[in-house]
Amino acid sequence: MLNIFKNIHVRICEQGIFCTFLFYVLHMMDIMYGYGIFQRRIAIKWTSRISGTKYMKIGHNFSAGEYLWLSAIDIHYSHGVLKRFAPQIIIGNNVSVEDFVHIGCVNHIEIGDNVLMGSKIYITDHNHGIYNGEIQSNPLTPPAGRSLDEHKEVVIGSNTWIGEFVTILPGVHIGEGCIIGTHSVVSHDILPYSIAVGAPARVIKQFDFKNKKWVRV
Template sequence: MIKTYGIWGMFILIRSWIFTKIFYRSAKLMLLPVDIRGRKHIKWGANFTMGFGCRLESYPKNGEVVLHIGDNVQLQDAVHITARSRVVIGNDVLMASKIYISDCSHGEYSGNETDSSPMIRPGSRELSSKDVVIGDRVWLGEFVAVLPGVTIGEGTIVGTNSVVSKDLPANVIAVGIPARPIKRFNFESGRWELIPKDPDGLFK
């Protein structure tokens, strides 16, 4: 392991392991530094790991657990997850680095009478929230953003730099802004197959 991490890296690894076992025994490893806000409103399962500089935060309305993380979930460096109403992350989920997931935003922008005025400072606008659900065995690539109100089906892969602003079905590969499915896994052939495009050149 010294060849992989170096002497200084091994020191950080050992220090982080000791920190994890003292303060977060149910987790497997949390690499320091970590930033966890509202710990009592966050629940994670077995073998949970976090990379350097991750930030988990919860701001519940009624004091309940609002961030649910399943078993065998692995977050790489600088993943930022915010929960206000409900964020659910399934089992065996893998997240690359610098990912942002949130179920809330400063203000409402749905195009109805509850919309927030641009004359109000963004930081002073009332928080709005919509549940986020990420299914089992999902893989999120580097720099992915998952916005409020989104459900990602199990087995789905989201490509680097994508923004998930709408629901994604299970067992697809999705890319882009907004993220759209471009491949679907065929269980009969055992292959990822391209999804045909519609007349406008978009994937169906």
């Protein structure tokens, strides 16, 4: 309790009474928002945009920065036809994401334990439209009205670090212990214990457990 009052005193001295009051009001809003959305204490901001919580399983010690967008989509209209999905978003323990992270799911997105994400990251398991196979989307159809590609999943292994501005596309599996460099576009699987960079992302190093070093490939 003494530490709490000490922190308040320091903040008042540094930022003034009004800014200190505003800080704690916003902090309480974050706590109330987390309880309201997930019915338990979870470290998200009131600026977050969360939908489809009944399809989400979030582990312990999850934290997110401003403007998290977490969306489990269970319904979509296409050409006047209503289509339903059964999405699953599974997030492990000790996952931390920074500002403006967007995760959109119609099928399955799974994030392992101890994953660290930077800001402005986009992860999706679907596309607006189908562009492979026998029945494909017509480019004359507005993108928002095209059928969603629903048969892919995204899996991110534990102990992975994802840099800022990364995009992870449908069907990708990222192995355990990987590093994905900033501005990368991950369109193919990444083997465990790899460093991948670029658009499309390619593996440039893998960890050599015998010599305990990252080795170029």
